[in-house]
Amino acid sequence: MASLHGTPESNSEKPRSLDAAPGQTEVYIIGGEDNSPRFDGGLRAWANIVGGCLALTTTFGYANSFGVFQDIYTRSHAASTSAVSWIGSTQLFLLLSMSLPAGKLLDKGYFRQTFLAGSLIYVFSLFMVSLAHPDKYYQIYLSQGIGMGVGAGLLYTPSVAVQAHYWRRKRAMAMGIVASGTSIGGVIFPIMLNRLFSNSVGFAWGVRASAFLVLGLLIPANLLMSDRPLLKKEPRPKPNMKAILTDVPYIIAVIAGFFIQWGLYFPFFYLQLYSILHGVDPNTAFYTITMLNAGSIPGRILPAILADYIGPYNAAVPCIVGLAVLSFALFGIHTAAGIIVFALLYGFTSGACGCFVSVCLRRDLTSCIVLSLCAPAIAVYAKTQDELGIRFGIMFFVSSFGTLVGNPAIGALLGNTFSWWKAFIFSGVSKFIVVIRNKNV
Numbered sequence: 001m002a003s004l005h006g007t008p009e010s011n012s013e014k015p016r017s018l019d020a021a022p023g024q025t026e027v028y029i030i031g032g033e034d035n036s037p038r039f040d041g042g043l044r045a046w047a048n049i050v051g052g053c054l055a056l057t058t059t060f061g062y063a064n065s066f067g068v069f070q071d072i073y074t075r076s077h078a079a080s081t082s083a084v085s086w087i088g089s090t091q092l093f094l095l096l097s098m099s100l101p102a103g104k105l106l107d108k109g110y111f112r113q114t115f116l117a118g119s120l121i122y123v124f125s126l127f128m129v130s131l132a133h134p135d136k137y138y139q140i141y142l143s144q145g146i147g148m149g150v151g152a153g154l155l156y157t158p159s160v161a162v163q164a165h166y167w168r169r170k171r172a173m174a175m176g177i178v179a180s181g182t183s184i185g186g187v188i189f190p191i192m193l194n195r196l197f198s199n200s201v202g203f204a205w206g207v208r209a210s211a212f213l214v215l216g217l218l219i220p221a222n223l224l225m226s227d228r229p230l231l232k233k234e235p236r237p238k239p240n241m242k243a244i245l246t247d248v249p250y251i252i253a254v255i256a257g258f259f260i261q262w263g264l265y266f267p268f269f270y271l272q273l274y275s276i277l278h279g280v281d282p283n284t285a286f287y288t289i290t291m292l293n294a295g296s297i298p299g300r301i302l303p304a305i306l307a308d309y310i311g312p313y314n315a316a317v318p319c320i321v322g323l324a325v326l327s328f329a330l331f332g333i334h335t336a337a338g339i340i341v342f343a344l345l346y347g348f349t350s351g352a353c354g355c356f357v358s359v360c361l362r363r364d365l366t367s368c369i370v371l372s373l374c375a376p377a378i379a380v381y382a383k384t385q386d387e388l389g390i391r392f393g394i395m396f397f398v399s400s401f402g403t404l405v406g407n408p409a410i411g412a413l414l415g416n417t418f419s420w421w422k423a424f425i426f427s428g429v430s431k432f433i434v435v436i437r438n439k440n441v
Contacts, residue, residue, distance in 0.1 A: 044226065045166035049174055051224030052159040053181035055115075058214040058221075059122065059152035061185010063092055064265075067272045067289040068193045069144070072203070074273060077134050081418075082411030085269055089407045090145035091152070092265065096400030098153020103393025106158050107239065111227035115158050119218045122151025126214060130207035155218075161392045162227050179300040183351060186268075186293025188213075194286040239390045250391070254398045260320075261402030263327065263430035266423060267292055267346055269407050270414075271339070277418060280336045288343050295347025303352040319352040320431060327428035331421065406430070 066088035073084040105114045125147025132139035160178060167174040189210060196206030244250065271292065275285035303315045326346045333342050413422035 042166070045174075047224040048162060048166055048226070049177050051221040052163060052178035053184070054217045054221040055155050055159040055225070056178060056181030057185035057188070058217050059095065059155050059185075060182040061187075061293070062126075062148075062189050062210070062214070063088070063095060063152065064182060064186035064268050064293055065189040065193060065289060066091070067267075067269050068190050068197070068286075070269050071272045071276065072197060073134065073140070075276070079137065080411065080416070081270075081273075081414050082408050083137065085407040085411040087141050087145040088265075088269055089404050090141070091149040093400045093404035094146065094149025095152040095156055096261075096396040096403060098150055099157035099396035099400075100390075100393035102154050102157040103161060103390050103396075106161055106227065107390055109227070111158055111162060111225075112222075114154050115225060116222055118151050118154025118158075119222055120151070122148055122155060123211060123215050123218065125151055126211040127208065130204045130211060134203055157392050157396060158227075159221075159225070162225065165227055173301075173305050176301045176303075176305065179351075180297050183293045183297040183300055183347075186296070187290050190272075190289040190293070191287070198286075241390075244391060244394070250395075254395045257395055257399035258402040259430055259433045261399045262406040263410075263427035264323070264350060265403060265407055266327070266410055266427040267343070270410070270423065271343060274420065275336075275339050278334050278339075280339060284336050284340075288339060291340060291343035292347040292350075295344035296351025299348035299351025315352070319349045322349040324428050324431035327424055327431065330424045 070081070070084050070088065073079050073087075074081055102114055102118070105111075125143050128143035128147060129140065132143050134140065160175060163174050163178055164171060192210060192213070193206055196209060197203055201209070268289065271288045272285055275288050276282060299319075303319065306315050323346070326342060326349065329342065333339055410423045410426055413419060413426060
């Protein structure tokens with residue numbers, strides 16, 4: 001048995017790697033030594049969960065509220081749906097693609113520096129959005145699309161990947177709780193922004209108020225979060241990039257992540273606009289984005305806990321099929337009641353597809369194929385702690401291109417006449433591609 005300080009008490013037991021099966025002692029192996037304290041508990045582990053949840057509330061949660069901006073920019077400032085969606089898509093693209101450098105910095109031990117830099121850039125850019133004129137597209141694009149995207153990207157991967165430093169058997173539960181921050185932010189910010197934009201406060205001070213809230217949440221997040229340093233002062237081994245890039249199951253998972261991201265965010269960008277254009281009362285339509293994110297709160301936590309017991313396959317497949325079916329169901333949904341039910345169900349299933357992070361304990365092909373259904377947040381097939389950041393980064397980087405081109409493509413399909421049926425087909429087919437691809441592997 002390993003002691004609290006990670007030193008084996010007997011030479012008769014050899015420490016095991018990250019691939020240890022459930023029920024066995026699990027430690028990180030650096031140079032053949034046991035360099036890791038126990039997992040799955042402790043004050044620092046839970047502090048990181050709280051800090052990570054706060055970080056995702058302010059970043060991904062805010063990004064999931066872009067439907068509010070999509071609506072106001074399109075209706076109030078006569079911008080095309082495709083042009084406006086490039087702002088939100090660029091923000092999401094950078095949020096995910098910046099995970100590649102952020103992951104490498106995490107692997108090199110620069111967690112705190114990366115997290116602080118991301119916080120400063122993100123808050124500064126959000127205040128710049130409040131100073132930008134809504135009719136000046138380039139000002140909005142630079143501050144909200146690029147600036148907030150870069151800052152959020154430096155926060156996102158460290159917040160998620162660092163949980164793997166502290167949690168093993170309950171990793172899915174831990175990361176499901178962290179991921180729920182996305183839903184919490186997606187509930188808070190749409191209500192806040194819609195209310196402030198529609199009354200005397202207006203756009204500028206509405207955004208400014210949300211920026212102060214973000215600042216107030218990121219300060220404790222910076223204080224609570226920290227990575228787990230190696231106990232012995234040894235050089236960190238470099239990740240084996242050749243082995244990572246030739247890991248076929250992992251690459252399959254990465255490709256599937258792209259297709260999921262391709263059509264995943266269509267309702268988060270367009271459902272509020274869709275509701276208003278179909279005659280739904282604005283007071284109800286303003287809550288559609290909130291309902292999407294509210295539905296994803298249990299969707300991010302419950303399936304993640306369930307996956308620890310029944311396996312990723314049984315938890316993931318119904319969710320991914322449900323997303324595709326719901327996308328096509330929009331053909332028959334035109335009333336307020338139907339839109340509310342759709343928002344809650346789509347929120348739950350989309351949240352579930354984003355909650356299966358680092359739950360894979362086996363490195364066989366079958367489990368990898370199953371987990372590839374759960375992009376964008378997916379299992380990391382890391383042999384050591386030092387591969388976690390780069391594997392997260394590669395997967396998020398590739399899948400980010402799906403977010404970059406997906407929503408503008410949907411905006412182009414909608415056109416000036418709002419041909420919604422084209423968007424429904426695009427969103428639904430992109431999800432079925434993942435199911436068909438993995439079925440035939």
